[in-house]
Amino acid sequence: MKIFASSINTVDTMIKNMGTALPFSPATPAILGMDFAGTIEAIGTAVTGFSIGDDVYGCAGGLGDLQGTLAEYIAADFKLIARKPKNLSMKEAASLPLVGITAYEGLMRASVKKGQTVLVHGGTGGVGHLAVQIAKHLGATVYATAGGEQQMDIIESYGAKSINYKTEAVQDYVNKHTNGAGFDVVYDTVGGENILKSFAATALNGQVATTVSLCDLDLSTMHFKGLSLHVVFMLIPMLHNFKREQHGDILQHLTSLVEAGDLKPLLDVQQFTLEQVDEAYARLESKTAIGKVVVTH
Numbered sequence: 001m002k003i004f005a006s007s008i009n010t011v012d013t014m015i016k017n018m019g020t021a022l023p024f025s026p027a028t029p030a031i032l033g034m035d036f037a038g039t040i041e042a043i044g045t046a047v048t049g050f051s052i053g054d055d056v057y058g059c060a061g062g063l064g065d066l067q068g069t070l071a072e073y074i075a076a077d078f079k080l081i082a083r084k085p086k087n088l089s090m091k092e093a094a095s096l097p098l099v100g101i102t103a104y105e106g107l108m109r110a111s112v113k114k115g116q117t118v119l120v121h122g123g124t125g126g127v128g129h130l131a132v133q134i135a136k137h138l139g140a141t142v143y144a145t146a147g148g149e150q151q152m153d154i155i156e157s158y159g160a161k162s163i164n165y166k167t168e169a170v171q172d173y174v175n176k177h178t179n180g181a182g183f184d185v186v187y188d189t190v191g192g193e194n195i196l197k198s199f200a201a202t203a204l205n206g207q208v209a210t211t212v213s214l215c216d217l218d219l220s221t222m223h224f225k226g227l228s229l230h231v232v233f234m235l236i237p238m239l240h241n242f243k244r245e246q247h248g249d250i251l252q253h254l255t256s257l258v259e260a261g262d263l264k265p266l267l268d269v270q271q272f273t274l275e276q277v278d279e280a281y282a283r284l285e286s287k288t289a290i291g292k293v294v295v296t297h
Helices: 010-021 090-094 097-109 126-137 149-157 170-178 194-201 220-225 236-240 245-259 274-285
Strands: 002-008 035-039 055-059 081-083 117-121 141-146 161-164 183-188 202-210 228-231 293-296
Touching: 002 090, 002 274, 010 274, 035 090, 035 097, 055 090, 055 097, 055 245, 081 245, 090 293, 097 126, 097 183, 097 202, 097 245, 117 126, 117 194, 126 141, 126 183, 126 245, 141 149, 149 161, 161 170, 170 183, 170 194, 183 194, 194 202, 194 220, 202 220, 236 245, 274 293
Parallel strands: 117 141, 117 183, 141 161, 183 202, 202 228
Antiparallel strands: 002 035, 002 293, 035 055, 055 081
8 A cells, every 4th residue: 555654653763773682673674664544556355344545544564574664655464454534634644553552452451431530641642642532532530641731731632630740749649639549540651660650549459551561660559459450562463463453443443533523643743754764763762742753755
């Protein structure tokens, strides 16, 4: 298919910088990039549910033996893609797949439902801004952490309550928003040592989901509070050819949410072309981007 846009994710920068030191990196030389939005120009004989000319999006390459999306064309597994939301541009759609699937999977595994309190660490990050909106859609009362006024305003625009992690201690905002009981679900998109803050903020027998758990942690708090921990590693279907159709199903659901007006991607203000990929990677690594960094082709 013809690719019109792709986006840069943290895992892309890890592969670029660490190369084959990561077990899931492609052999070099390689075409990187995972997310894309584009148009189908040819279809294999085993493909069902799609037609030539369909606008689609997905997370379909850039690791293992899968060709990346920082290219003009890609041969993608149809199980990993879905029809692009009609009310999004190619650029907006390209920002969604990896982070959208990750946000959705974490909330589903934590069994978020109406009436619960949900805290998202990193509420304007790639995964975080979508987790906030999806949790709202599921009927939860949502809170999210951020480190500045601009980010807090974005969180509030989603109908969630913002928390400045730089000025509010965990116990203070737990007392303020949950009367000391803790949040039913905490989605930690920051990871590392921040997971300990998530344990501290979660209610007894609560649920914690995280996207970053490559670290050594003391699980004592988790044990004494009876918490459940869900580690989200959305690359598993791509790497192991394991239940890939689940990614397509989640993307179809995200398309429905977007077209219903319940989900909107947040794009960084800086724009990049395929010839500026190095600058796009640098922008994400600078940690100054707000929202997803996207590359147009």
